Amino acid sequence: MNEFLDQNIVEVTNTNILSVHPKDTVKKAKEILDASNRNLLPVLVSNQFVGVVFKKGFQSIRKVQFLMDRNYDVSFDLDKISIDQYVDTSVKSLGVSAKIKDALEFFIEHRQYYIPILDGKNFVGLVTPFDVFQFILKSQRR
Numbered sequence: 001m002n003e004f005l006d007q008n009i010v011e012v013t014n015t016n017i018l019s020v021h022p023k024d025t026v027k028k029a030k031e032i033l034d035a036s037n038r039n040l041l042p043v044l045v046s047n048q049f050v051g052v053v054f055k056k057g058f059q060s061i062r063k064v065q066f067l068m069d070r071n072y073d074v075s076f077d078l079d080k081i082s083i084d085q086y087v088d089t090s091v092k093s094l095g096v097s098a099k100i101k102d103a104l105e106f107f108i109e110h111r112q113y114y115i116p117i118l119d120g121k122n123f124v125g126l127v128t129p130f131d132v133f134q135f136i137l138k139s140q141r142r
Contacts, residue, residue: 005101012135013117015125019044024083049123051089
């Protein structure tokens, strides 16, 4: 089992991740989240990691939008609200030199169910516990 845990984190990193820019709109982020069936999106500026936006962060906007429209016949355009105020910049990350065992310790220590993997400040991809489990199972079958 240790040979799996000592592998580089890049081996399990999901690099096929859609992202958004802080100036993108709530509508765009919501559409990407809905289409990709994800709960979060990395926020990047020139491939440099800024933070993440969560699907649940947009739920309050939808509730306010519904109430305003229903009670006051006033609607607002989600295509005009940028996501920059919804970005969580307190996200912890790991570098590309980390090992899989570092990711497991990270999940326990930080209680964060995803790990942005960075090369310096550049975003490489995300790792989730599912990615680690899938890698270990595939490796054991070989």
